[in-house]
Structures are given as C-alpha cells and as structure tokens.
Amino acid sequence: MDNNPHLITFIKMKIQKYFRSTILLAGCMILAAMTFAQDKVTLKIGDAAPELKYAKWIKGTPVKAYKKDYLYVFEFWATWCGPCKAAMPHLSELAKKYKDKATFTGINIWEKTGDKPYESSLPSVIKFVNSVGDKMAYNVAADNNEQHMAKKWMIAAGQNGIPATFLLKDGKIIWIGHPMALDSIMEAVLDGKYDMEAYKQKFEGMTVKNEALMAKFKALEPIQKAFQAKEYDKATAMIDTADATDPYVSLQLKVLRFQILIGQKKESEALDFAVNWVKENKGVGGSIAGVILGADSLSPKVYLYAAELGKDVLNEEGVVTPLVHHFIAKAYGKAGDLKTAIIEEEKALQGAKDALKEGKFIGSILDYTVTEFETSLTAYKKEIQK
Structure with a gap:
C-alpha cells in the first residue's frame, strides 16, 4: 500500500465525513491509538498534569514550569488530521487574544x-510547521x-482521537475537549464561572462510553494482524463472525473486507x-478510492472506477479540491490514460496555487504541495x- 501522506489525509477526510453522518465524533479516530489502549483511564479532570517529554521543541519557547493563576493549552494534532489543521x-x-x-x-x-522510530517523522513535521507559518502562531x-x-x-486520559485539547x-x-469549544471555556475560567466539578462528572460519563467503543475496536486487532500478514482467508473468516452492530466497527470491517479483496x-x-x-x-466513496489508489498492478477498470468516485467527491462540501484532482489524476495515470491524468493534474496544480494565494485549505495545501503536483505533472508528460 502507498504511504503517501496526502492519500492518508484523503482517506481520513472521507472516513471522518462518514462518521459525522452516523454518530457525532469530535475528531479523527485512528486505529493506531489502539496500540496504546489500556483498560481504564488513569488521568482525570483535576489531576496534576503528567511530565512534558518530547523529541524536539520545534517552535516557540519550551514550557519549563507552570506559573500560578495562568493557563496552559496543549493541543494534540498530526499532519494527516484534517480537523486538526x-x-x-x-x-x-x-x-x-490571550497572550498575557x-x-x-x-x-x-x-x-x-511504520516500523521506524517516531522521531523519524521529525523532518516532515518540521517541514509542515515551517510551511504553515503564522497560521500556526503558537x-x-x-x-x-x-x-x-x-x-x-x-x-491515559482516554483520548483516542484528535484534535484534542488539554487546558x-x-x-x-x-x-479536555475539542479546540473549537476552547474559547468559551477559557472565558468561563478567566471570569471565575467555570464549574470544574460539573465538567468532571460529564467527562467521566464520556470516558465510560469511549472505553466501551475502544473495547469494540480492540476486538478487531486479530483481524488487522491477519490482514497485515496477508492471511486473507483467516481475516475474512473472522470478519464474517465479527459483531458489526456498532457503526464505527462496521465501517472498519468493511474497509478491511475491501482491502482484502483488493489484496487478493x-x-x-x-x-x-x-x-x-x-x-x-455515498460518503464512503473516498475511502474506497483511497484503498484502490494505494494498490498496484490492478486493471485499468478498477482505477477508472476510483477516478469516478473521486469526481463524485468533488461535489461534496468542504472537500480540498486540489487534493482530489491530484488523486483523480493518479487514478487515470495508473489506468494508463495519461492524457486525462495530465488534465486533472493541471487542475490540481492550479487549484493549489490559487489556494496558497487565497489562504484556503490551510495545512492541507502547502508550498511543497505545489512542488509535488508539479513533479507529478512533469512525470505524466x-x-x-x-
């Protein structure tokens, strides 16, 4: 499978859209989080913050100590996470606004x-931060x-999705919550109107629900391991008997089933x-297209189907259109239709240039995105x- 970061972003974007159409989900749920899953939440509202340990303080002044009567916001994010950006x-x-x-x-x-140490991601993360510039002014x-x-x-706090904000x-x-809700919380805290005990009870209720959800995801690990080992028949048999009543679980099972069919x-x-x-x-079309584009040596018919799914995605609200044109181009390229691939890549390139000028698609379209699209266009030509 292709590990292109834009492809991952594209797939996550579509899965996130599907989640919103079934159950409210404030962030990107990622199965990587299950690697660290634990039985019970150990970090709760009102607890002392854990120690700060990091590979590199990329921007700004490191936090060495917490000043009294002063607020600290820690926002957890990743370069592939659309809602984070x-x-x-x-x-x-x-x-x-709250600089003082x-x-x-x-x-x-x-x-x-993948199998590399986490710090191997530093160059790409630093590149991202530098490219975003003052749109990430902290x-x-x-x-x-x-x-x-x-x-x-x-x-430790039971947070298995990003973005997630700790105050x-x-x-x-x-x-602890979604960054878009932070403003009102900070105002309440600064005005002395924030009821931490009331929120603690609410948070604990959400934690119970989240633990139940993660337990369901945890049950999928044997299927994932079998799939990754290319034990496709074994993985399929487990999917056939898995409990798919939860919409999140059902979605992941379907993604795995489709990946297996493509792998076979x-x-x-x-x-x-x-x-x-x-x-x-219809909201799963992008996820399907992403799986197809991540596979090699398929027939032109399959790649052309991915291209058509991509065209459908273009009509949806909130889509990063230059990225979608880029992947439609990739689908046509893999199908052998280089003429149409060039047309779509030119749309992607122009859209990316326009987005940079207009300040659109912050974090998803960067200066090096334009370079990437130019490279792809040259290769097709x-x-x-x-």
Whole structure:
C-alpha cells in the first residue's frame, strides 16, 4: 500500500465525513491509538498534569514550569488530521487574544512512521510547521520515540482521537475537549464561572462510553494482524463472525473486507462490493478510492472506477479540491490514460496555487504541495512522450 501522506489525509477526510453522518465524533479516530489502549483511564479532570517529554521543541519557547493563576493549552494534532489543521487558525487567534493570560502549545503525535522510530517523522513535521507559518502562531513540539505524550497524556486520559485539547491551570488539568469549544471555556475560567466539578462528572460519563467503543475496536486487532500478514482467508473468516452492530466497527470491517479483496486481486468481487457499499452510503466513496489508489498492478477498470468516485467527491462540501484532482489524476495515470491524468493534474496544480494565494485549505495545501503536483505533472508528460 502507498504511504503517501496526502492519500492518508484523503482517506481520513472521507472516513471522518462518514462518521459525522452516523454518530457525532469530535475528531479523527485512528486505529493506531489502539496500540496504546489500556483498560481504564488513569488521568482525570483535576489531576496534576503528567511530565512534558518530547523529541524536539520545534517552535516557540519550551514550557519549563507552570506559573500560578495562568493557563496552559496543549493541543494534540498530526499532519494527516484534517480537523486538526482546520482548528489551527482558530487556535492562533486565541493564542494572540490571550497572550498575557495563557500559553498555547501544539503537541504532534501519531504520525505514520511504520516500523521506524517516531522521531523519524521529525523532518516532515518540521517541514509542515515551517510551511504553515503564522497560521500556526503558537508553540509546537513533537512526541519522542517512546511516544510519551501520546501514552501518558492522551491515552491515559482516554483520548483516542484528535484534535484534542488539554487546558491546565496551576499545573492541573481542568478541561479536555475539542479546540473549537476552547474559547468559551477559557472565558468561563478567566471570569471565575467555570464549574470544574460539573465538567468532571460529564467527562467521566464520556470516558465510560469511549472505553466501551475502544473495547469494540480492540476486538478487531486479530483481524488487522491477519490482514497485515496477508492471511486473507483467516481475516475474512473472522470478519464474517465479527459483531458489526456498532457503526464505527462496521465501517472498519468493511474497509478491511475491501482491502482484502483488493489484496487478493479479486477485482470483480471487490467492485461489486464497492458499488453496493456506495449505494448504502455515498460518503464512503473516498475511502474506497483511497484503498484502490494505494494498490498496484490492478486493471485499468478498477482505477477508472476510483477516478469516478473521486469526481463524485468533488461535489461534496468542504472537500480540498486540489487534493482530489491530484488523486483523480493518479487514478487515470495508473489506468494508463495519461492524457486525462495530465488534465486533472493541471487542475490540481492550479487549484493549489490559487489556494496558497487565497489562504484556503490551510495545512492541507502547502508550498511543497505545489512542488509535488508539479513533479507529478512533469512525470505524466514525460511518460506520454515515450
């Protein structure tokens, strides 16, 4: 499978859209978090904040100690997480608004490093932060090889999705939630109107529900391991008997089933499965296209189907259109239709240039995105001349 970070972003974007259409989910749920899953939450509202440990403090001044009667905001994010990037301008505004009353720090976690140490992601994270510039107008640090921040903060607090924001006062965690809700919470805290005990009870209720959900995901690990080992028949048998009553679990089972069919090169069966799935829920088209584009040596028919799914995605609200055109181009390229691939890549390139000028798609379209699209366009043009 292709580990292209834009492809991962594209898939996550579509899965997130599907989640919103079934159950409210404030953030990107990622199965990587289950690697660190624990039985019970150990970090709660009102507890002292864990130690800060990181691989590199990328931007701003490191937090060495917590000042009394002063707020500290720690925002957990990743470069592939669309909602994280969407929240960055708002967090930057808050950092400026409360510059004398609070310190904001973005903590990078859960980058996709495969079998490599986590710190191998540092160059790409630093490149991202530098490219975003003042749209990320606050401190930034990256997790270390032990993934201390992910384990001792996020997972310990039962947080398995990003973006996630921790608000501290006097060294204690007084609130955990979505960054878009932070402004009103900070106002309440600064005005002396914030009821931490009431929120603690609410948070504990959410924790119970989240633990139940993660337990369901935990049950999928044997299937994932079998799939990764290419034990496709074994994985399929387990999918057939798995409990798919939960919509999150059902979605992941369907993604795995489709990945298995593609891995087995059972193209006709895979396309039939995909067509029926899209009929049930059009929002999964991007996820299906992402799986197809991540596979090599498929027939032109399959890649052309991915291109058509990509075109459908273009009509949806909130889509990063240059990225979608880029992947439609990739689908046509893999199908051997280089002429159409060039047309789509030119759309992607122009869209990316326009987005940079207009300040659109912050974090998703960067200066090096334009370079990447230019490289792809040049490659298609060279290939068609052979």
